[in-house]
Amino acid sequence: MQLVLDWDGTCTEVDGLHMLLEEFGDREIYEHMQGVLGAGLTLHEVIAAEIATITLPLDFAVGWMREHVTMRPGFKELAERASPIVLSSGFHELIEPVLAREQIELEVRANRLDARPDGWRPIWRDEAVCATCGEACKRGALAEQHYVFVGDGYSDRCAALAAERVFARDGLARYFDRLGQPYERFETLHDVAAALGV
Numbered sequence: 264m265q266l267v268l269d270w271d272g273t274c275t276e277v278d279g280l281h282m283l284l285e286e287f288g289d290r291e292i293y294e295h296m297q298g299v300l301g302a303g304l305t306l307h308e309v310i311a312a313e314i315a316t317i318t319l320p321l322d323f324a325v326g327w328m329r330e331h332v333t334m335r336p337g338f339k340e341l342a343e344r345a346s347p348i349v350l351s352s353g354f355h356e357l358i359e360p361v362l363a364r365e366q367i368e369l370e371v372r373a374n375r376l377d378a379r380p381d382g383w384r385p386i387w388r389d390e391a392v393c394a395t396c397g398e399a400c401k402r403g404a405l406a407e408q409h410y411v412f413v414g415d416g417y418s419d420r421c422a423a424l425a426a427e428r429v430f431a432r433d434g435l436a437r438y439f440d441r442l443g444q445p446y447e448r449f450e451t452l453h454d455v456a457a458a459l460g461v
């Protein structure tokens with residue numbers, strides 16, 4: 264069965280886009296936006312408002328990400344053994360250079376970035392609104408497929424609910440707890456590999 268991995272906070276130890284926003288974005292807008300996510304604004308609206316506060320040249324941001332973003336233990340082994348897809352609500356421009364640093368090639372489904380000097384703008388991969396959650400969510404990228412989903416956050420909720428098997432940590436685990444839905448908890452990607460027997 265296809266293995267699908269969220270990127271930020273799942274493949275990486277800490278959400279790289281959040282790190283970038285905290286370091287170089289507007290912290291007040293960032294904190295406000297985290298509070299209204301799912302309560303009036305969609306994930307796309309929140310991400311667009313957050314990254315609009317970043318005016319860094321893309322090269323500099325990529326260099327900073329390659330230096331500061333660390334991989335969750337077991338990432339390389341799982342990537343090599345299970346040929347996962349990476350499905351992210353982040354951006355190719357920030358994910359691919361970190362994958363290249365790790366010398367791993369994976370299929371990445373993510374958005375594109377227009378890194379304008381007056382504020383970054385997203386170019387969304389897919390803006391179709393999902394009939395289940397009412398947002399342009401990750402589920403559409405996986406339609407008609409059976410998959411195992413591994414994730415940690417808000418953007419993973421709807422796609423994880425449609426998975427055959429779910430590995431969750433952090434906010435996604437709390438969400439599944441609230442719903443009383445079954446999932447397997449993970450901290451490292453060694454945990455996931457062991458449970459999948461790969």
Ligand SMILES: [Mg+2]
Pocket residue numbers: 269270271272273278414415416
């Ligand atoms: Mg995540």
Ligand SMILES: [Zn+2]
Pocket residue numbers: 393394395396397398400401402421422
């Ligand atoms: Zn959805």
